Amino acid sequence: MCRTAPDDRATTPRRPHLPLRPLWLCRVCAAPWPCPVARLTLRQEYAHDQIALSIYLCTVLHDAATDLYRLNPQGGPDPRALFTRFLAWGGTAWRPALSDTAATRAERHHVATR
Numbered sequence: 867m868c869r870t871a872p873d874d875r876a877t878t879p880r881r882p883h884l885p886l887r888p889l890w891l892c893r894v895c896a897a898p899w900p901c902p903v904a905r906l907t908l909r910q911e912y913a914h915d916q917i918a919l920s921i922y923l924c925t926v927l928h929d930a931a932t933d934l935y936r937l938n939p940q941g942g943p944d945p946r947a948l949f950t951r952f953l954a955w956g957g958t959a960w961r962p963a964l965s966d967t968a969a970t971r972a973e974r975h976h977v978a979t980r
Contacts, residue, residue: 883907885926888933898951900926905955919956927952 883892885899892901900908912919927948934943 885930887929888937890930890934900952900955908956916956920953923953923956 881894883894883899883901883904885891885904886893890899891897892899892904895901895903908919908922912922930952931943931945931948934948
């Protein structure tokens with residue numbers, strides 16, 4: 867016998883995975899923010915503006931570093947860990963790519979020097 871039940875997920879509002887400051891933990895799942903759900907949400911929100919995502923992430927990195935240093939001035943937050951946590955996952959904006967013109971110039975230069 868098959869049971870049919872309404873899909874509650876479509877009507878149940880989801881709580882946004884936002885940071886709890888100054889600890890920078892997710893308010894919903896208590897993972898270090900940005901948690902996986904927050905990262906996915908941010909990627910979706912900024913899908914068409916990678917540079918704006920990078921600027922936003924730099925801003926929250928600055929705020930988090932300030933808050934976390936204030937909580938633990940002796941040890942302080944590890945800069946490499948903060949970079950990985952806030953910026954490295956953000957996408958291709960952190961990986962500089964050659965533009966078509968620059969790539970074409972580089973290719974021409976390589977051919978000319980052979």
